[in-house]
Amino acid sequence: MERTMSVLVNDRPGVLARIAxxxxxxxxxxxxxxxxxxxxxxxxxxxxxxxxxxxxxxQIEAQLLKLIDVLEVExxxxxxxxxxxxxxxxxxxxxxxxxxISHILEPFRVAIVDVAHSSITVEVTGDTEKVDALIGLxxxxxxxxxxxxxxxxxxxxxxx
Amino acid sequence: xxxxxxxxxxxxxxxxxxxxxMANEGADTVSAAEAKRPALPVVKTGADLLCSxxxxxxxxxxxxxxxxxxxxxxxxxxxxxxxxxxxxxxxGAVHAAQGYARVTGRPGIVLATSGPGATNxxxxxxxxxxxxxxxxxxxxxxxxxxxxxxxxxxxxxxxxTTPITKHNYQVRHIEDLxxxxxxxxxxxxxxxxxxxxIDLPKDVTGGPAARVGLPDPSPLGYRVPTGPxxxxxxxxxxxxxxxxxxxxxIGGGIVSSGAAxxxxxxxxxxxxxxxxxxxxxxxxxxxDPLFVGMLGMHGKYAANQAITHCDLLIAFGVRFDDRVTGKxxxxxxxxxxxxxxxxxxxxxxxxxxxxxxxxxxxxxIEALAKRELQPDTAEWIAQINGWHADWPLDAKxxxxxxxxxTVIDLLxxxxxxxxxxxxxxxxxxxxxxxxxxxxxPRQLVTSGGLGTMGYGFPAALGAQVALPDRTVVCVAGDxxxxxxxxxxxxxxxxxxxxxxxxxxxxxxxxxxQWQQFFYDKRYAHSRISSPDFVKVAEAFGALGLRARTPQxxxxxxxxxxxxxxxxxxxxxxxxxxxxxxxxxxxxxxDEMLLDWEEA
Numbered sequence: 001m002e003r004t005m006s007v008l009v010n011d012r013p014g015v016l017a018r019i020a021x022x023x024x025x026x027x028x029x030x031x032x033x034x035x036x037x038x039x040x041x042x043x044x045x046x047x048x049x050x051x052x053x054x055x056x057x058x059q060i061e062a063q064l065l066k067l068i069d070v071l072e073v074e075x076x077x078x079x080x081x082x083x084x085x086x087x088x089x090x091x092x093x094x095x096x097x098x099x100x101i102s103h104i105l106e107p108f109r110v111a112i113v114d115v116a117h118s119s120i121t122v123e124v125t126g127d128t129e130k131v132d133a134l135i136g137l138x139x140x141x142x143x144x145x146x147x148x149x150x151x152x153x154x155x156x157x158x159x160x
Numbered sequence: 161x162x163x164x165x166x167x168x169x170x171x172x173x174x175x176x177x178x179x180x181x182m183a184n185e186g187a188d189t190v191s192a193a194e195a196k197r198p199a200l201p202v203v204k205t206g207a208d209l210l211c212s213x214x215x216x217x218x219x220x221x222x223x224x225x226x227x228x229x230x231x232x233x234x235x236x237x238x239x240x241x242x243x244x245x246x247x248x249x250x251x252g253a254v255h256a257a258q259g260y261a262r263v264t265g266r267p268g269i270v271l272a273t274s275g276p277g278a279t280n281x282x283x284x285x286x287x288x289x290x291x292x293x294x295x296x297x298x299x300x301x302x303x304x305x306x307x308x309x310x311x312x313x314x315x316x317x318x319x320x321t322t323p324i325t326k327h328n329y330q331v332r333h334i335e336d337l338x339x340x341x342x343x344x345x346x347x348x349x350x351x352x353x354x355x356x357x358i359d360l361p362k363d364v365t366g367g368p369a370a371r372v373g374l375p376d377p378s379p380l381g382y383r384v385p386t387g388p389x390x391x392x393x394x395x396x397x398x399x400x401x402x403x404x405x406x407x408x409x410i411g412g413g414i415v416s417s418g419a420a421x422x423x424x425x426x427x428x429x430x431x432x433x434x435x436x437x438x439x440x441x442x443x444x445x446x447x448d449p450l451f452v453g454m455l456g457m458h459g460k461y462a463a464n465q466a467i468t469h470c471d472l473l474i475a476f477g478v479r480f481d482d483r484v485t486g487k488x489x490x491x492x493x494x495x496x497x498x499x500x501x502x503x504x505x506x507x508x509x510x511x512x513x514x515x516x517x518x519x520x521x522x523x524x525i526e527a528l529a530k531r532e533l534q535p536d537t538a539e540w541i542a543q544i545n546g547w548h549a550d551w552p553l554d555a556k557x558x559x560x561x562x563x564x565x566t567v568i569d570l571l572x573x574x575x576x577x578x579x580x581x582x583x584x585x586x587x588x589x590x591x592x593x594x595x596x597x598x599x600x601p602r603q604l605v606t607s608g609g610l611g612t613m614g615y616g617f618p619a620a621l622g623a624q625v626a627l628p629d630r631t632v633v634c635v636a637g638d639x640x641x642x643x644x645x646x647x648x649x650x651x652x653x654x655x656x657x658x659x660x661x662x663x664x665x666x667x668x669x670x671x672x673q674w675q676q677f678f679y680d681k682r683y684a685h686s687r688i689s690s691p692d693f694v695k696v697a698e699a700f701g702a703l704g705l706r707a708r709t710p711q712x713x714x715x716x717x718x719x720x721x722x723x724x725x726x727x728x729x730x731x732x733x734x735x736x737x738x739x740x741x742x743x744x745x746x747x748x749x750d751e752m753l754l755d756w757e758e759a
Binding site for chain 1: 318319322323326327347379380381382383503504505507508509512
């Protein structure tokens with residue numbers, strides 16, 4: 001089962017290495033990991049997408065909390081979350097395919113961030129399924145490069 | 161000054177007044193030394209500041225080895241009121257610091273230079289991490305401007321030791337040092353203890369600094385569980401009250417939390433039998449009728465039967481290590497399980513438990529004792545006594561050939577069961593664990609988790625530095641002793657009267673035993689030769705003695721114990737003796753081999 005963990009850490013040199021090392025040493029999987037600054041000064045927030053059963057998830061959480069530089073760990077897999085990643089996709093174009101591609105792109109609300117004679121670069125933001133879907137649709141035209149940020153996520157606020 | 165006293169008090173043991181029994185005989189001198197703490201050194205450099213902070217933190221001795229990148233620190237130590245023990249190898253220094261820490265409960269301090277000095281510490285750091293031994297490891301580093309350039313004697317010791325330390329630091333700016341030192345001592349000694357490394361670039365220790373007092377520790381993100389909540393105590397108490405075949409399964413956590421006295425009282429009050437891991441030996445006295453014995457791969461028959469047949473397993477300060485559990489599917493299959501440990505990550509890691517409690521085990525036992533539980537265990541105790549009668553441990557005294565078990569038995573008798581005993585790893589370690597009748601926590605100092613050959617002798621050296629008036633015996637293997645034999649010069653130089661007892665069977669005994677059982681007696685490279693240990697001892701200026709029979713062994717031990725100085729005893733024992741019982745790898749604890757014919 002896929003798990004999303006939101007981890008608040010001290011913003012110090014080597015923290016990413018400690019966390020990556022912990023995952024590899026104990027055989028935990030990392031599907032993606034993103035790091036950036038958080039709402040707290042001198043703290044970063046990591047979003048780690050991993051997989052495992054409940055027992056593995058509890059073990060990952062406990063092992064992360066043992067690291068001195070880890071302040072909070074939240075397994076947000078079961079929560080209502082907002083989850084986003086950004087991808088840049090470079091796809092081959094010809095005079096014949098350009099129109100068809102722009103029809104495909106339309107419902108995805110993407111930005112075309114670079115245009116050349118024989119290719120365009122598309123910026124798409126969304127959850128992982130949306131990004132996967134767009135890449136799948138563009139592949140037949142010749143996708144030459146993909147760069148994805150990995151998932152960043154947050155629990156939704158209560159609406160009622 | 162207040163902050164430093166607070167820190168010292170947070171160290172686990174030995175507490176004034178003495179929860180830990182025998183180990184406190186040495187503790188009185190330790191407290192006295194603390195009372196008249198020396199004046200703080202003059203501070204001109206970063207290294208001076210380091211020494212000043214260490215003195216404030218209560219450090220009285222450092223085990224170390226100099227080199228280029230730590231020259232500023234050594235220069236400061238030249239006039240600092242801290243004793244320095246120069247070992248003959250950095251591995252000796254770190255194991256000595258472990259021995260010091262294990263017998264006192266206070267952090268052992270190690271100092272080594274950058275590069276090879278630091279990497280030579282790695283085995284000891286990993287060992288301390290596995291066995292939850294508090295260490296402060298100080299390593300020199302090349303100057304900050306050279307870090308990352310592959311400079312002479314540069315190694316990324318922070319990167320190398322990240323997975324084997326509780327935490328580590330590199331001091332990039334001298335103004336960070338006071339907080340780092342305060343936090344390092346706090347982290348090393350509280351919660352589940354462990355090694356903390358501080359990497360010290362040469363320009364930071366060699367640069368200018370002014371005195372700063374030791375601040376209060378404030379490691380952001382570090383949390384330590386305290387006592388159990390009421391709901392947890394209720395759940396544990398209900399389980400215990402309803403149990404018919406309860407078994408206490410205790411380990412090193414009892415020792416590090418200073419819970420031995422409370423455990424004794426609790427077991428006696430509830431009449432619950434006690435089985436111990438290797439690391440827990442001494443926490444419960446062996447001569448107590450409730451003591452079932454060591455359990456696990458080479459555990460006593462009765463202990464492994466008890467863990468298989470109990471209906472409630474009360475795991476206190478243990479980690480369900482594979483050497484204890486054997487095949488997980490067959491481990492204690494009929495029991496509900498309570499697990500109390502201060503390390504949350506140990507709960508449910510290897511074995512699923514019904515009642516998992518992240519708490520200081522000492523406080524958990526205290527809370528449970530108040531419930532005055534009285535499960536009816538009479539029938540269960542009778543069943544355990546039956547297992548004892550079925551397969552008692554036999555020390556095999558009186559035979560003409562010298563059996564290794566006889567040596568341990570004689571050592572126990574002639575030291576009045578009161579020695580501090582260190583071991584290396586292998587057959588002699590298991591015989592020592594099984595045949596020495598442990599009385600007090602911190603009496604046995606052994607490498608449990610990592611299984612480090614060469615650990616015992618330097619650990620004995622460190623233990624003797626901490627407790628100069630105690631008899632310290634290192635039971636070594638002929639192969640293990642050769643791994644850190646150079647430390648003979650260190651014990652000579654420092655007048656440390658350590659008694660080494662080599663169980664000399666001419667083999668890597670445990671390797672040979674496995675080859676006998678599981679590799680068709682193909683003894684590949686497990687036959688090992690040794691120098692003449694008596695002559696080696698004499699070359700260093702120590703007393704060397706040899707025994708080949710039980711009678712000679714008794715004479716040799718008497719002579720060694722009455723000799724005022726280091727002694728190496730070479731016990732030439734039966735070569736192919738095996739350790740029994742034995743749970744083969746991948747088998748359940750109830751599938752013990754009891755002798756060779758069965759294997």
